[in-house]
Amino acid sequence: MFSPEGPSLRELAVQAFSSVERGYDLLAPKFDHTPYRTSDRILDATSAALRPFGPFDDGLDVCCGTGAGLRVLRPLCRGRVTGVDFSAGMLAEARRAHPDAEWIRVDARRPPFAAEFDLAVSFGAFGHFLATDRPALFTGVHRALRSGGLFAFPVFAPPRISSRSYWVPAGFDAAMRIRNAVWRPPFVMYYRTFPLRAVRAELTAAGFTVRTTVLPGFGRRPDGAPYARLVVARKD
Template sequence: MFSPQGPSLRELVVQALSSVERGYDLLAPKFDHTPFRTPDSVLDATADVLRPLGPFGQALDVCCGTGAGMRVLAPLCRGPITGVDFSAGMLARARRTHPDAAWVQADARALPFAGSFDLAVSFGALGHFLPAERPALFAGVRRALRPGGLFAFPIGAPPPVTSGMYWAMLGFDLAMRARNALWRPPFVMYYNTCPLSAVRAELAAAGFTVTTAPLTALGRREDGSPRCLLVLAHTINHPAP
C-alpha cells in the first residue's frame, strides 16, 4: 500500500497519536506516497462528470491537502483557484507543487470566504468531521459560493457486509474510537459516519439542491449499482444568509 518513499510504521504511529492538524503536518512531506491521497482515478472520474457543467470561473478546494484537486480544477476553471486547509505542512507542500494557485490556512468549519467562488470541491475529507460538525462545514461552503454555484465531492457506496472492506472499515473506526477514548488530543477520522442520506439532508438544510451522478469509470458493484457517486450540490439561486 505504501511506496518506498512513503512514511515508516513509526512515523505513522506518531502521526496517529497526534492531533489531526499536527498529524498532517508530520505526514505532509510523504503524503503523496501514501494510499491516503485521493487516487488519480477518482480525480479523473470527477473531472469527467464536471466537464460538461463548466467551464467554471473561480474555484475552491476544501481541505485541499497537498493540492491533488488541482488535477480536476485547473482544466475546468478560467479564474483563480484557491485551496484551503488547516495543516501548514500540507499547504507548504501544495504551494511548492502548484505555485500559481492561492493557498489559505483556515479551519473548514469556519471558512473565511463569502460569495467568491463558482465551484467548490472536496476529496476524502468528510471522515475528518464529526456528524455534529458537518452542518457548519456545509454552511461555510454555501456562503463561499456565488448564487448558482456548485459544491461537488465523491462519496463511495457502502461495501456489502460480506466483504472484507466492510470489516476493515468497521475495524478501523472501532480502533479510532478506542484511541480517542483513551488518548488526547483526538484524531478524528472515521469511514462510516457520513451516509449519503444524512449528507443529502444536511446539504439541503444548508441551502443546496442535491443530485448525484455515478462515477462510472470507477466500476460497479455486484448488484449493478455504482461503486462511487459524485454529489452535486447547487446553491439555491440567491445569496447565502
C-alpha cells in the first residue's frame, strides 16, 4: 500500500488517534508517498477537461495539502496561484515544493477572499467535511470566485455492492464512526458521505450552475455509466 518512504504502521496509528489537523501535520512529510495523494492520472485528466473552459487568470486550490493541485492550476492560470489548507505541516511541504505559489493557512469553510479567483479546484478533501459543513464550504468558494468563475473537482461512481471496492470503504467508514464515538478528538475521514445528487443541490443552493463532464480514460461501469466525472460549477 505504501512505498518504503511512506509512513510506518506506528505513525499511521498515531495519526488515526489525533485530530484531523494534528494527524495531517504528522503525516505531511511522507504524504506524497502514500495512496492518499491524488494521482497524476486524475490531475492530468482534470486539467485536460478544464482546458476548453480557459484560460483563467487567478487559481485557488481548496484544501491543497502538499500542493499536488498545482499540476492542474499552473498550465491553466495566467495569474497568481494560491493554496489554502488548515494543516501547517501540509502547507510547509507545499511551500518547499512550490515556493513560487501563495500558501495560506485557513479553514476552508471560512476563506478570507471575495471575488479574487477565476478557477477553484479541490482534490481528495471532501471526506474531511461532514455533510453539515458542506454548505459553508461551497458558499465560501462561491464568495472567493469572480463572476463566471469555476469550481471544479472529480467524482467517481460508487462501485457495485457486490464488489470489494464497495465494502472496503464502507468498512472503513463504519470503523471511523465507532472510533469517533469512543475517542476524542474526532478524526473526520469518510469515503461514502459525498453523494453527487446532494452535492449538486448544495452547490446550486450556494449560487452555482452545475454541470458534469466525463473524464475519459477511467472506463465505464457495466451499466454504461462512466466511472469518473468532473463537476464543473459556475458562479452566476
